[in-house]
Each structure stands twice: as C-alpha cells, then as structure tokens.
Amino acid sequence: MGRTALRRIIDHPDLELAGVYVYSPDKAGRDAGELVRREPTGIIATSRIEDILALDADIVIHTPRITLPYEALSGDVERLLASGKNVISSAGFHFPDAHDEDYAGPLRAACEAGGSTLAGLGVNPGGFVERVVMAATGFSSRLDHLDVREMVDASQMTSPEFVFGMMGFGRDPQKDDIRKGPLATLYTKLFSEVLAHAGYAMHTRIRAIEPDHELTIAPRDIPTGAGPVPAGTVAATRWRWTAHYENGSSFTLSILWTADPALHDGETGGHWVVDITGRPNIRLTLDIHEGDPNIPSSRALTDATMAAALRGIPDVCAAPPGFFSYPAPGAYRTRLA
Template sequence: MISTVVWGTGNIGRAAIRAVESHPALRLTGVLVHNPDKVGRDAGELGGVDYALGVAASDDIDGALAAAPDAVVYAASGDIRPDDAFADIVRALRAGAVVVTPALYALYDPRNAPAEVREPVLAAIAAGGGSLFVSGVDPGWGNDVLPALVSGLGSRVEVIRCQEIFDYSSYDQPDSVRYLVGMGQPMDYQPPMLAPSVPSMVWGGQIRLMARSLGVELEEIRETLDRRALDSAVATASMGEFEAGTQGAVRFEVQGIVEGEPRLVIEHVTRIHPACAPDWPSPADGGAGAHRVIIEGRPRIEVTVEATDEDGNRSAGGNATAVGRLVNAIDWLVAAEPGLYDALDIPLRPAVGKLGRTHT
C-alpha cells in the first residue's frame, strides 16, 4: 500500500480524502491542516466520509514529512498564497514524496515553466527522489486529455473549444469569488484573476499541451474578456447578497493561435446568478455548472460532463473529478522514474479495483 498524506482539507482536500480512501492501492496515513479547530479531528469527518478513518488531523508538517510518506496530495490553496504553496510543495519533494497538486499554474506545462519555478522543483526531485504532477481544478482533464481524446474521433479538426460554465453561488470560496474574480464588485474594479496576461498565465499551459498533443505549431496566445453587471440584487445561500450594478458575470477566452486563427480555445463563462447574461452559454439542463468540449470539424463533436458530489453540488463534483485525476495518478507515478510530469505523460487510469467497491 502506498502511504499517502492529504495536505489541506478545504474544497479540494475533502475530495482528496475520499479519493485516497477509495483507492485500492493507497493508504491514508496523514492529514495536515492549518486551522487549529481541525487539529485532532478524524479524517473521515473532515472528508465527508460517513465513518471514522482512524487518522487524526495534525498541523505538524515536520512530523508528517519525517514519516516519509510515499505520496502527498497537496490540496491547500495556491490562489492567494502562491509563494507559500510553492515552498510547501518543494519541501514535500525534498522529503522524497510523489506530489500531486492543482496549486501551481506554471507547472501545468512544465516544459515551458519559468526557470525560477522549474529549477527549484527539479533540484528538489533530484535531492529527494520524488515526482510532481500538476493538473487544474477547472478541471485540468477538460482542457488537455479530454479534448485530445475526443479530437481523435473525427476526420478533420478545425477548432477545439473547452468550456467551463459555472454558477459561483454554489462555490464555497467567498474571497476567491468576490475579490480574485470580482463578483459583487463595482464594474471599475480590476479583479486580479482577470487582469491582462493573467488568464494566459493560468491557462496558457493547457493551450500549449493541446497544441503539443495535436502536433501543431502554436503561434501565440491571445485573450478576450467580457463582463456583465447585475440588473438587480441577488441573494445566495453561501455568500450573501450581491448588489445591482456590480459584476454578476464574466466570460473570457484564452486562445491558441494556429495558422493565424484561434483554433485552440479555453473559455470560461461564470455567473453569480443564472439571470445574469442569459444570452451566454449555459448548462443544457439549467444546472449550476458543466464542462464541455466542442470539436468544430467533420464530424462536429460535442461532449458535456456534468458531475455532482456532496448532495448534488456541481462545484463539488467538478472538484472531485479534478482530484480523481490527480489521486489516480499516484500509483503510476510511484512506479515511474522520479521526475516532473505533465498531463500528456500520465495515462488515463481506469477505475481498476473500484467498481462496486465499498468500505471494509
């Protein structure tokens, strides 16, 4: 069994605890938390599992890494603490662990990562003998391996469009929603996540992965942005009220230019309420979120994934699928040579040993 530590118990960490517990080759041996109120609580409670797992949450990072776990699922946020997250991950790699995480945008495409990110990671891998795989929570598979897979079903491909369509009212990260993305802020507020070049920094790596998977030359990456204000105030169950006239919806594209045209596109359409920007794409069933891959070509192919978890929550479902891609890569990474891997290196893993599996 592969001893595995889950570091962080927020939206991603909860799903990671469940994914590790369900994996037949993994054994949950530690859970690291920052909040002192969580210290000592059972991992099953923190992960939304309906039975005790016998693993108490701890804030002792040194002790957890000194125990030399085979793997670490780094689930702590990198959005608002990127330097701290980077330092934590390098620390786990130096301890010899295989690390999987969504926290480092620059390493979605490690071949083109900045030297100041790539070199310390490679040094830590050389020192500890571990490996690193980074994939996004938007989810990463929807912007790299799924479009690559679906593209192989047609005879001609003209454009690949990957969409995340999401209602943020169900997303349990108020600071990210209000301040990073700007929902509920005045229309002259500059959301950090939407500042020029930031979307390309975050999702450009996945555009490059798609280009590499198709064997095409990427000429440049462009961005488009549209924002809409709320016509009237709306109230949400988890984040309170959003005033009329403030930002209520965002639509942007990160475009990979091939032969002078945007042929590889990652598009995000996000709202705080379905009433805002009703003319923009929405989930076919009217739900809170969906991920879609559209292949314009011959034939035209459209694949929509609607995942739910935690009592039907689409946000939790998307997180769970992203975490599943990461956690399901751990046993492959443990068997592989130490290294820095990307989504095209890691094969899609069938649910071997999981069909009908229940806790025993």
C-alpha cells in the first residue's frame, strides 16, 4: 500500500509531497523517488516519527500493514492528529465509535487538540459496504437480512509475513485454531467497524454480533507467491460475523481469503456478492480486476484502495475536527423521523 500511495502522490498534479516515513531502516535516508522508481523528489525518507510531526503538512496518508493487536497503531495516529495533521488511514480507523471509549476517546481527544480529522478509507473496510451497499438498501421497503460475501485470491501475494502471519495460512489447525486466537480478535475489531457503520447509516444500533468462522485445509501442497502452503494446513480462512440490529434487520459479513480459488466451487463470481433480502430482494456483484493477466491480481485492489484514500483528501481536509466517514446516500431506515 505504501509504495502505491507514494507513487500516486508524487505523480498527482494537485498534491505536494512533504515527507515520507518508512518502517524499514534500510529505506531511511533515501530519496522518496528512489524508493518507488521515480525521479528524485528532494524529500528524504525518515524512520523518526518526530521528523514527520515537525512537518508543515495538511494530511498524512497512513498505510502501515495492519498488525496485532488492533490498537497497536493508535499511538502514532494520535500523535499525528495532535500535531495538527489530518490523517487518512488504510489500516483501520474506519469507524472508531464502533469500539469503547478506551479506544475511541484518545483518538477523539487528539483530533480536538490538533483541530484535525481522522478517516479510514479504502475498499473494504472503508468503502464498498459503507458507500455502495448501504446506498442500495435504500431501494428496500423492508430489509430483513443483508449478506455481503468477499473473496480474495491470495495465491499471487508475495509477502510471507502477511500470507503466513496475518492471513493465517500454513497453520496446523490441530495445534493452533486461529478462529479463537489473536487473529480472530483482530479481524473482529476491524470488521465490526463495517457492521457498526451499517447500523449508523440505518439509524439503528447493533444488538449482538455472532461469529461463525471457517477454515479450509489444503488437500495438497499449494504453491503461492509467498511460498508453499503445506498439505494439511490452513489454505483459506472465512471470517464471518452476523450483526443483529435493534430495528429487526441483520447483516452477515463474510470475508474469504484463499490460497487457491479452486477450493471453493461456485464462489468465484467476483470480489463481492451482495444479497439484500426483504421487499424486494436485491443482488449486487462487484469485481475489481486487472486487464492484463501478466500483472498480479492483488494490484487492482491495492490501486482501488489508494484511489479511495487519495480522493478523500479534499473532503477530509474540509471536514470539522473529529472522525470522518462518507455518509451512505439514502440508506434503508425503518423510521423516517
């Protein structure tokens, strides 16, 4: 995400790069352009957050890899906000009010101290459900159930840390049931923001959330860009939650990440398939893909995520201090008042 964001910022005629923070020590001290195959920019990358805090910048595009625990990224973001910089993140912060005040309170206080705004923008979380799916619910005169199913092909992803760490592939389910461990907690916190934002759009609140996660075990060794997934270990994870709302509607969000789409017959209809059950019934599909089969399929989703983040810059900068999210136009409501 970070390299894509940096290229887009350097190339954009309306954006001026003010600074670059890097997590890898070997990138510190190098010109930003050199890091992403661009001409020199005169901006030297730093691994000291103090250098970023001291900058005169309008906004920070925050693109670290999501990590354990979910709250681990909050400290840096709070410092950025308190220094007077707006923040758009692709690694959470999509709807902080989904969590308790111990999480949301310091972020809100940092916004107030710096007169700044925090937004989490992307595709999912941070875009597709909040802005597209919820708008489609406005065609419902009665909404009984919302079902959103995402499928991501991870076979060409090249980062072992991400594929075997954060995605949980290659784990022995007999020794490490990731459905009940730290990864399940992380993704519940992340995607509960989608469920809570849906309730916010419908002018209702969540009554309960029920998890129902599944693992698919590799029937054979499966090659991936990050290395082989051994037979008998986790080759796919389906993170799934159902939220029940006070207005009587429910919402099942299912996130399927797989090392081999062929393991899932009949589930290759696109990145997302949405069924809105009620009166009337509505189905949506969305597929974000590359036109060139020689390019890794994951690039398209990265491009879309960064496009959403950068498009949000003028809106976030113009927003009042606090938390920002795009409203879903005309989302379903049981009451109009």
